[in-house]
Amino acid sequence: VIFFAAYLIMVYVATRNVSYLGLGIVGGSGAAVVAYHLFGHVRQRVSAWKDPMAVYQNEGYQIVQSLFAIGTGGWFGMGLCQGSPESIPVVKNDFIFSAICEELGGIFAICLILVCTSFFLMIVTIALKIRNPFYKLIALGLGTEYAFQVFLTIGGATKFIPMTGVTLPLVSYGGSSVMCTILMLAIIQGLYILREDEDEEFEKRKKERHYRESEQERRLATEHAASKRRRARNKEYTFVSVFFVLIFLGLAGYLVYFNAIKRDSFINSPYNTRQDTFADRVVRGNIMSSDGEILAQTNVSDDGTEERSYPYSNIFAHVVGYDTNGKSGLESEANFQLLSSHEFFLTQIKNEFMGAKNVGDTVVSTLNADLQTTAYNSLGDRRGAVVVIQPSTGKILAMVSKPDFDPNTIAANWEQLVNDETNSSLLNRATMGQYPPGSTFKIVTALTYLRQHGTFNGFSYDCQGSITKEDHTIQCYGGTVHGQEDFYAAFAKSCNCAFAEMGTQLGGAALLKTSENLLFNQKLPLRSYRKSSFTLNGSSGVPLTMQTAIGQGNTLVSPMHMALITSSIANGGVLMKPYLIDKVQNHAGDEVDTTEPEAYKRLMTDNEASLLGELMKGVVQNGTASSLNGRGYTVAGKTGSAEYNESGASHSWFVGYSNVDNPDIVVSVIVEDGGTGSEAAVPIAADVFDAYYFD
Numbered sequence: 001v002i003f004f005a006a007y008l009i010m011v012y013v014a015t016r017n018v019s020y021l022g023l024g025i026v027g028g029s030g031a032a033v034v035a036y037h038l039f040g041h042v043r044q045r046v047s048a049w050k051d052p053m054a055v056y057q058n059e060g061y062q063i064v065q066s067l068f069a070i071g072t073g074g075w076f077g078m079g080l081c082q083g084s085p086e087s088i089p090v091v092k093n094d095f096i097f098s099a100i101c102e103e104l105g106g107i108f109a110i111c112l113i114l115v116c117t118s119f120f121l122m123i124v125t126i127a128l129k130i131r132n133p134f135y136k137l138i139a140l141g142l143g144t145e146y147a148f149q150v151f152l153t154i155g156g157a158t159k160f161i162p163m164t165g166v167t168l169p170l171v172s173y174g175g176s177s178v179m180c181t182i183l184m185l186a187i188i189q190g191l192y193i194l195r196e197d198e199d200e201e202f203e204k205r206k207k208e209r210h211y212r213e214s215e216q217e218r219r220l221a222t223e224h225a226a227s228k229r230r231r232a233r234n235k236e237y238t239f240v241s242v243f244f245v246l247i248f249l250g251l252a253g254y255l256v257y258f259n260a261i262k263r264d265s266f267i268n269s270p271y272n273t274r275q276d277t278f279a280d281r282v283v284r285g286n287i288m289s290s291d292g293e294i295l296a297q298t299n300v301s302d303d304g305t306e307e308r309s310y311p312y313s314n315i316f317a318h319v320v321g322y323d324t325n326g327k328s329g330l331e332s333e334a335n336f337q338l339l340s341s342h343e344f345f346l347t348q349i350k351n352e353f354m355g356a357k358n359v360g361d362t363v364v365s366t367l368n369a370d371l372q373t374t375a376y377n378s379l380g381d382r383r384g385a386v387v388v389i390q391p392s393t394g395k396i397l398a399m400v401s402k403p404d405f406d407p408n409t410i411a412a413n414w415e416q417l418v419n420d421e422t423n424s425s426l427l428n429r430a431t432m433g434q435y436p437p438g439s440t441f442k443i444v445t446a447l448t449y450l451r452q453h454g455t456f457n458g459f460s461y462d463c464q465g466s467i468t469k470e471d472h473t474i475q476c477y478g479g480t481v482h483g484q485e486d487f488y489a490a491f492a493k494s495c496n497c498a499f500a501e502m503g504t505q506l507g508g509a510a511l512l513k514t515s516e517n518l519l520f521n522q523k524l525p526l527r528s529y530r531k532s533s534f535t536l537n538g539s540s541g542v543p544l545t546m547q548t549a550i551g552q553g554n555t556l557v558s559p560m561h562m563a564l565i566t567s568s569i570a571n572g573g574v575l576m577k578p579y580l581i582d583k584v585q586n587h588a589g590d591e592v593d594t595t596e597p598e599a600y601k602r603l604m605t606d607n608e609a610s611l612l613g614e615l616m617k618g619v620v621q622n623g624t625a626s627s628l629n630g631r632g633y634t635v636a637g638k639t640g641s642a643e644y645n646e647s648g649a650s651h652s653w654f655v656g657y658s659n660v661d662n663p664d665i666v667v668s669v670i671v672e673d674g675g676t677g678s679e680a681a682v683p684i685a686a687d688v689f690d691a692y693y694f695d
Contacts, residue, residue: 001152001164010137013236049162062089064271066157069102072274073266075259077105084274092173093360094165097157106259110252113154113389117248120147124241126192139191140237142184147244151251159253268336271526278339284308285338285360287330288319290582293369295320296331310407312369315376318428319367319399319580322407325414333527334363334581342586359587366395366582367532374691375400383672385430385559388688391567391657391666393597394576398688401429423492426590431529434556435670438642439494439677440653441551445567446491446615448506448514450608456487456615461498463490466499472543474500476548477641477676491615492623494639497548503549509538511548518565518603525577532557551640559631561667565603566655569616570663573609575600617660624678625654628686633693634660637685639677649673654681658689
């Protein structure tokens with residue numbers, strides 16, 4: 001690639017024909033496409049460039065480690081021998097620039113790019129002063145090779161372009177690379193000496209012309225004409241110079257962009273073990289609830305020993321996480337902030353000289369200790385999860401998962417926890433649990449119906465307690481005969497027969513489209529989660545379509561995902577991006593950073609959200625969640641009973657929101673093996689709503 005670029009530039013400059021340049025670019029692009037399809041290693045490098053984190057364990061490992069190093073170094077670097085460049089494979093050859101960024105910082109790296117730019121311009125300047133066109137092209141070609149090699153190396157290390165595996169001239173370790181660069185510089189030096197000889201010859205001729213004045217005017221005119229021709233030829237050299245200067249400035253600009261915008265997302269990755277090096281200089285900061293309770297803190301003894309403690313023990317186990325035997329929860333998500341210190345700079349300088357650690361920043365979470373404690377106690381000894389979200393902002397107010405663990409003793413109990421397949425206590429069921437949605441999925445079926453018909457009016461169904469199609473029978477809960485019902489009654493009573501019939505009329509393709517609009521089979525705006533699954537499609541049979549329409553079949557979803565769908569309904573169809581970190585403060589309480597609410601995506605129109613809200617109000621007013629009616633606040637919701645085995649045992653679901661005219665909070669509850677939604681999940685939701693309004 002380097003030789004091709006040099007050849008193309010030399011042909012363009014020698015012929016002054018832009019069409020050659022264009023033809024070469026088109027040909028090179030075509031060759032790149034062919035190489036992508038022919039060679040596996042090319043596809044791997046492109047894949048690693050597009051989304052390195054998605055292929056981190058394989059082809060993305062090298063570039064991800066490079067970005068970790070650049071991010072960890074920041075603007076000023078970790079200091080000589082203070083980084084971990086050895087974590088990057090082949091760092092001495094291909095990724096020396098990343099090591100420089102880690103230990104000496106982004107500002108030094110930008111200066112290095114500017115030095116390389118200056119060196120290239122020096123070579124072009126030498127070429128411009130040479131009169132012999134052959135030597136002139138040689139100098140330009142060698143300068144092009146140098147500039148393009150620098151671009152490929154730095155661009156690949158920073159993910160500006162796919163990595164190519166070439167060295168940084170005179171910086172990277174490598175025998176043949178260094179030798180070739182030295183030979184190149186020797187040739188350029190030789191050309192510079194030739195230029196000086198040409199200048200001496202020119203001065204000699206000029207002195208001889210001094211005695212031939214009549215001849216001098218003619219020669220000066222000739223020299224002037226030749227100078228004009230040289231300036232005309234030099235336009236191409238100027239174009240090439242400007243082109244490479246812009247490329248170098250692009251590299252510097254991208255490095256600034258990475259450090260200003262992308263750095264935190266890479267440095268705070270759970271895969272980035274470099275974060276732990278900050279612990280040598282900083283005492284890990286506190287994690288606090290939104291109502292001022294300490295959820296995690298570091299206790300420092302007289303001898304300097306540090307111990308992480310969690311005052312609430314099991315209550316915040318999954319959402320706050322742990323900092324021993326790896327990291328999870330907020331301990332992982334906010335690791336960078338907790339190990340960063342924004343103490344007064346004179347205090348930091350003093351601590352540096354005294355060899356003392358700075359105090360890490362405090363992360364103030366969106367979690368409400370009262371709501372969390374209420375949800376935790378209400379769930380009791382049962383397995384399941386509770387999620388509470390503020391739909392207008394996306395703030396996660398509570399997240400409970402059981403079975404749980406005590407993060408204070410996780411190191412001692414680690415082997416038992418990781419080998420306990422019966423309880424899976426380390427699993428955060430709120431985000432990672434996969435459950436059949438049961439009748440809560442009727443929200444999705446109802447939205448599909450609305451999108452096909454434009455209204456719920458005109459729907460009528462006579463429920464006889466069961467429905468049979470193609471030898472497959474579905475019954476309403478307990479065989480209840482609901483009789484004649486409109487859409488609102490069918491939804492409020494959670495009539496399986498009506499929705500099974502509805503599903504067959506809507507078809508698998510329509511249900512699939514709506515489900516994917518609501519983020520089934522899609523990425524969720526969360527840091528750690530398991531993707532919900534929806535497999536029904538247009539070719540699926542009638543029995544599976546009937547089952548899926550009522551929330552059974554093969555569909556799997558997490559409590560958090562159902563909370564997000566409910567949040568979009570409560571927020572006029574717009575899903576706000578959920579978040580756990582409200583703000584970051586330094587040790588003195590001064591605000592360092594704050595999270596602004598951000599819309600993630602519109603999942604449905606405002607009218608669709610309003611009509612679904614009316615359906616969910618009916619569930620509380622005269623349906624399966626009527627125990628939530630008349631409690632001093634209004635609620636809209638949907639219950640669910642999700643069968644999970646052949647014997648008919650079911651999980652208990654509830655999703656809903658309070659203060660329906662101006663929604664305050666969304667609650668999503670699942671109780672494993674809890675029976676109907678009204679039996680187990682609704683009472684837990686009631687406790688959470690009561691705690692929000694009355695405690």
